[in-house]
Amino acid sequence: MRSTANGFKWSIIERLSTQIIQLIVTLYLARLLGPHVFGLVGMLVVFIAISQVFVDSGFSSALIRHTERTEKDFSTTFYFSIGVGITCYFVLFAIAPYVASFFEQSELINLLRVLGLTVIINSFAIVQRTKLIIEMDFKTQAKASLISVFISCGTVIYLANMGYGVWALVGQTVINTLCNVVFLNIYLRWFPTTGFSKNSFNYLFSFGSKLLIAGLLDTIFKNIYQIIIGKQxxxxxxxxxxxxxxxxxxxxxxxxxxxxxxxxxxxxxxxxxxxxxxxxxxxxxxxxxxxxxxxxxxxxxxxxxxxxxxxxxxxxxxxxxxxxxxxxxxxxxxxxxxxxxxxxxxxxxxxxxxxxxxxxxxxxxxxxxxxxxxxxxxxxxxxxxxxxxxxxxxxxxxxxxxxxxxxxxxxxxxxxxxxxxxxxxxxxxxxxxxxxxxxxxxxxxxxxxxxxxxxxxxxxxxxxxxxxxxxxxxxx
Incomplete structure (x- = not known):
């Protein structure tokens, strides 16, 4: 019960503090940059979110639930996540012109190609986040998140006031993701000690594949309003x-x-x-x-x-x-x-x-x-x-x-x-x-x-x- 209470405390600290800071900065930027800029980024959210679902593929939930997890399971998740992350980025890079044509916004080509880098970056911390959740160590996650939010929010405010417009919002997302992954790897020094295991993959994917499909459906339909509104x-x-x-x-x-x-x-x-x-x-x-x-x-x-x-x-x-x-x-x-x-x-x-x-x-x-x-x-x-x-x-x-x-x-x-x-x-x-x-x-x-x-x-x-x-x- 003590670990659960402590987990609640630090999880609340991390989520509330980071979300409040980001919300305050977002409201400041909304007043400064206007609806059009936020509309452009809103059109791209679904493509990044879908890619993130593929990178995880339900493996995190499978690892958390599995009571007899081994180092092979973690290593397999690591290699799989990075491979999928790189693949997803190349897909995003290729479809960027078609996305821009669909919404009739030429700026979206370069925006999606830069924003898509977060997919690769995030894949390097899937295992770290999962291990910290299993250990219910939300204090470490809170430290990494807070430092990252302060750095990214400071950067976006500077960029916005310097006239970078929509690129300020994209820069905030990329910098926040990069900092968070770096600090998680600093605080939890983990490296794969085994190779990719087919048996581990089969177990993790048998459970995670259904969550993957469910996650894809949820992500697509959670963001479908921006797609329809942007088109119509x-x-x-x-x-x-x-x-x-x-x-x-x-x-x-x-x-x-x-x-x-x-x-x-x-x-x-x-x-x-x-x-x-x-x-x-x-x-x-x-x-x-x-x-x-x-x-x-x-x-x-x-x-x-x-x-x-x-x-x-x-x-x-x-x-x-x-x-x-x-x-x-x-x-x-x-x-x-x-x-x-x-x-x-x-x-x-x-x-x-x-x-x-x-x-x-x-x-x-x-x-x-x-x-x-x-x-x-x-x-x-x-x-x-x-x-x-x-x-x-x-x-x-x-x-x-x-x-x-x-x-x-x-x-x-x-x-x-x-x-x-x-x-x-x-x-x-x-x-x-x-x-x-x-x-x-x-x-x-x-x-x-x-x-x-x-x-x-x-x-x-x-x-x-x-x-x-x-x-x-x-x-x-």
């Missing part, structure tokens, strides 16, 4: 959507990353203790909802004043999108926890099956909403997220006591409480003359107070856990 509309609209999507996804994905990185190895270690496994799974699900639900609803409530004050009125179209997308990302960590269980149980086949079902659903929703505009597409994201919850929880309920009905029973009170607090907060300034500063101040003060009172009244056991963990004693 203009670069500015891609910029608005990308910024709204990033503001909504950062808190959700940061929280999810912390949960997954810590609970996956932890649950893997107790997968044979049914009682302890179910108790841990239940508490994780409840604590996740307790924090992420109010965060995302609060972000939706504050979207307009937040965008107005931070980015300026040029970015105001992104506020309407942020209000909607935030509600879709409410359930993102819940999805991740449900899918984590399938990986722990070794059912990557069901994991893949669920991804296929959900992506077919997403295609249907996009087919209906795309002709109606970007706002309708974002509403479709919310609908897809809630349907996906029922699909995920139905299948995970087959492997533990927390079926869909029980998950709804524990999540619905928190969900209702959050929305009631948000409505009451909104009512406090609905009939008075306010500005963006006042609205934001009310949202940041009134809603948290109402929510704390709600948790103390309706979820006393969780309130006790939080107060005793933070303050060392129960608050009266």
């Amino acid at each position: 509309f203009f670069a500015n609209q891609v910029g608005f959507f990308t910024q709204a999507n990033q503001l909504a996804s950062v808190p959700a994905m940061t929280f999810t990353s912390v949960i997954q990185r810590v609970t996956y190895p932890m649950l893997s270690n107790i997968q044979n203790d049914t009682t302890k496994f179910d108790e841990t799974y239940l508490l994780t699900l409840r604590m996740t909802a307790l924090f992420i639900f109010p965060l995302m609803v609060g972000l939706s409530l504050s979207a307009t004043p937040l965008i107005t004050l931070i980015l300026g009125e040029e970015w105001l179209p992104a506020a309407e999108l942020l209000q909607i997308i935030s509600l879709a990302f409410m359930l993102y960590p819940v999805h991740a926890i449900n899918l984590n269980l399938l990986q722990v149980k070794g059912r990557s086949d069901i994991f893949l099956k669920l991804e296929v079902i959900k992506k077919f659903l997403l295609v249907c929703i996009l087919f209906i909403t795309t002709p109606l505009g970007i706002k309708a597409m974002c509403i479709g994201m919310v609908i897809q997220a809630y349907i996906a919850f029922f699909i995920n929880s139905f299948y995970t309920g087959k492997f533990c006591k927390l079926n869909t009905a029980k998950q709804l029973k524990i999540l619905t009170p928190i969900w209702l409480g959050v929305f009631i607090c948000a409505i009451l907060t909104h009512c406090t300034y609905l009939f008075i003359d306010t500005n963006a500063y006042i609205e934001l101040a009310i949202n940041l003060s009134v809603m948290p107070l109402l929510y704390i009172a709600f948790i103390r009244w309706m979820q006393p056991d969780l309130y006790l856990i939080i107060t005793t963990t933070v303050f060392g004693k129960r608050l009266t």
Whole structure:
């Protein structure tokens, strides 16, 4: 339990600190560079993300889950990752002109060819990251990430102010990736001591191949909105959507990353203790909802004043999108926890099956909403997220006591409480003359107070856990 708590602490420190710093810098750059620049980079994200999925190919998850891993397994992963990384880069280099032609943006040729270098660079730290996760050593990862973020953010601010435009954003990504890989290799000096093992590859790929296909589906469809918007509309609209999507996804994905990185190895270690496994799974699900639900609803409530004050009125179209997308990302960590269980149980086949079902659903929703505009597409994201919850929880309920009905029973009170607090907060300034500063101040003060009172009244056991963990004693 001590290693788990320590893992949570350092994972939170790393994810929150790096994401907050990057978010602040991104908002500064958005105001400085404008929507068009962010739209160009947003068009390329999917190609880099797909390449990264191929580089990992599910081998990291296979190594973490495998309790009898050997040095041959690590060495095989190392050689495989580098080989795939180099192959992916040459593919990106070759298709760059076609990508530019598809979006009708000639600048994308050189942008993709430089940004694609991150794929090769990242492949040199796959094993280091995996070993640190297995050891639950998130402190080392935090140090590497923080140093890299400071260096890359300082560089991008300088480049942006020197007039490099979109190349400043590309430079930030490349430098951050390079620094992170270098520091991980410094802190964890590991080199392959054996050659490539066919037996190791067969084992790792048999488990990871299904996660690879699922990861590809998830990555493609997670970024398909930028592709459709970039093709159907203009670069500015891609910029608005990308910024709204990033503001909504950062808190959700940061929280999810912390949960997954810590609970996956932890649950893997107790997968044979049914009682302890179910108790841990239940508490994780409840604590996740307790924090992420109010965060995302609060972000939706504050979207307009937040965008107005931070980015300026040029970015105001992104506020309407942020209000909607935030509600879709409410359930993102819940999805991740449900899918984590399938990986722990070794059912990557069901994991893949669920991804296929959900992506077919997403295609249907996009087919209906795309002709109606970007706002309708974002509403479709919310609908897809809630349907996906029922699909995920139905299948995970087959492997533990927390079926869909029980998950709804524990999540619905928190969900209702959050929305009631948000409505009451909104009512406090609905009939008075306010500005963006006042609205934001009310949202940041009134809603948290109402929510704390709600948790103390309706979820006393969780309130006790939080107060005793933070303050060392129960608050009266």
